[in-house]
Amino acid sequence: MRNDKKYRITRQRAIILDTLAKSKNHLTADEIYERVRPKMPHISLGTVYRNLDFLCEQGLINKLELGGNMRRYECRMECHYHVRCIECGKVEDIEFATDKPLEEIIGLECEYEIIEHQLEFIGICPSCRKAATREPDGKAGKSK
Amino acid sequence: MRNDKKYRITRQRAIILDTLAKSKNHLTADEIYERVRPKMPHISLGTVYRNLDFLCEQGLINKLELGGNMRRYECRMECHYHVRCIECGKVEDIEFATDKPLEEIIGLECEYEIIEHQLEFIGICPSCRKAATREPDGKAGKSK
DNA sequence: ATAACTGCAAACGTTTTGCCAGCAT
């Protein structure tokens, strides 16, 4: 079952990727849409969403699922961490040495006034893992 | 400017709180709605949302803003961490010693097969902090 | 009488989708 689809880097995709690469913040789909529009006035928000998904699948960008109402996207692919402003919603990268105890990291100093933090692990729970084993074609149940 | 509102713990609020307290998982508003309905068939989803917000404000429960599409609520108030199943969306608490280096924690073992993790700090960015200082009545701009 | 609260339905903001025309191969 190979996938023979031939993908193109269309003008829309290139501009979206470029917009994301040039922004130091992490942008929402709508922010990207607004930044692309001056150069490409007829692009639609649906295209932005579709192509952000496409770029994620290609491993070129990352979809961030943090708190707040809107998803944000970023280019940086290595594992790293984020600060989010509770007032304006802006998201930035945060750097610290991971060889320190978590307790110490939590009290980290940065330009933000830190109110809280959140550490979330994402994985597959025991029962879903069992379900996947029962279906040997690799297609575990569940849509999205 | 004091707040003289008198709040009641209504039947709806009590049942919602009880439902949350009895569940070991972290529930979405809709899951709570479905569990409350058998006992109180005319409750509306709007009431569930309104009362979840109310219980948060009272400090009785916690609103979780993790990845995934839906917000989840929990009773446990001390700081702790979560695992989320990427297949079924279930969220559970996770325990580990925080005096260990983050690197070690990241490789933690639990019943889940961990795929990734995410550490998010929530705070106020420098420019929003400045904006708040300029408005000395304490009401920083921004709605939500 | 008053204020808090509810159910219902409509509105909201973000994201996804269906459809058909356009374009590259």
Added chain:
DNA sequence: ATGCTGGCAAAACGTTTGCAGTTAT
């Protein structure tokens, strides 16, 4: 000719809100 792609508009989804009637004090 095929099939990926884009624009548009509608739908979908979780959540919030306005309103009018109910409840507790």
